[in-house]
Amino acid sequence: MVSRIVVGAHYGWRDWLAQRVTAVIMALYSVILAAVLLLGQPINYDVWHGLFAQGWMRVATLLFAVSVAWHMWIGVRDILMDYVKPVGLRLVLQVLVVVVIAAYLGWTVQILWR
Amino acid sequence: MSQAAANKKNRPKYLNLTALLFEIRLPLAGWVSILHRISGALLFVGTLWLLFMLDRSLASARDFAFVVHYLHLWPVKLALLVLIWAYCHHFCAGIRFLLLETQRGWDKKSARLSSIVVLIAGVALTIVFGARLW
Numbered sequence: 500m501v502s503r504i505v506v507g508a509h510y511g512w513r514d515w516l517a518q519r520v521t522a523v524i525m526a527l528y529s530v531i532l533a534a535v536l537l538l539g540q541p542i543n544y545d546v547w548h549g550l551f552a553q554g555w556m557r558v559a560t561l562l563f564a565v566s567v568a569w570h571m572w573i574g575v576r577d578i579l580m581d582y583v584k585p586v587g588l589r590l591v592l593q594v595l596v597v598v599v600i601a602a603y604l605g606w607t608v609q610i611l612w613r
Numbered sequence: 614m615s616q617a618a619a620n621k622k623n624r625p626k627y628l629n630l631t632a633l634l635f636e637i638r639l640p641l642a643g644w645v646s647i648l649h650r651i652s653g654a655l656l657f658v659g660t661l662w663l664l665f666m667l668d669r670s671l672a673s674a675r676d677f678a679f680v681v682h683y684l685h686l687w688p689v690k691l692a693l694l695v696l697i698w699a700y701c702h703h704f705c706a707g708i709r710f711l712l713l714e715t716q717r718g719w720d721k722k723s724a725r726l727s728s729i730v731v732l733i734a735g736v737a738l739t740i741v742f743g744a745r746l747w
Contacts, residue, residue: 526708
């Protein structure tokens with residue numbers, strides 16, 4: 500019954516894989532951050548600011564943010580594909596989502612390196 | 614194809630609002646799945662707010678104090694708890710899906726058990742992090 504031409508298209512496998520790889524990256528970061536929050540010293544400004552002043556934390560957080568952005572795009576796109584059927588409206592919403600996610604990412608970089 | 618079309622014609626339509634709301638009950642795995650989607654959508658929207666708080670909390674000691682004060686307002690607490698739950702549930706359910714995709718826990722009993730574990734773990738982790746925050 501399946502009669503599609505499997506040449507020249509990805510049929511979503513790359514997105515599928517990206518969603519999982521980014522999920523693992525985010526999970527690792529979450530566990531590290533949770534350990535810092537739960538086991539470390541009580542959080543005050545100096546501890547909090549000091550944590551995000553370290554190079555490794557900034558890079559790890561950026562990696563996390565990029566993973567979030569990519570993962571979010573695939574997830575929200577899936578939701579839009581499932582529930583928003585008119586092509587024009589779906590396109591507009593997808594473009595909006597891309598803009599919002601790009602803005603999130605830009606803001607994160609700004610927060611981390613100011 | 615004609616056979617499929619014939620089957621489709623004979624099939625009773627049963628998807629109305631009453632059926633969706635009160636009669637068709639999701640199995641636990643279905644709850645895990647739809648909550649995974651809902652929590653994901655919440656996190657997409659909530660990121661704007663979380664970034665705002667991250668931004669303020671790292672800006673200066675004064676802004677940090679403002680965020681701490683802000684976090685003690687009960688509507689803020691409630692909203693943050695919802696997002697913490699969304700994150701924890703999405704995390705746990707995601708791990709369950711990754712395990713299922715590597716062909717672990719496919720039989721009915723394990724699938725049901727892992728659904729219960731995910732639903733409870735999401736709430737339990739929310740309590741742990743919520744308690745730590747306040």
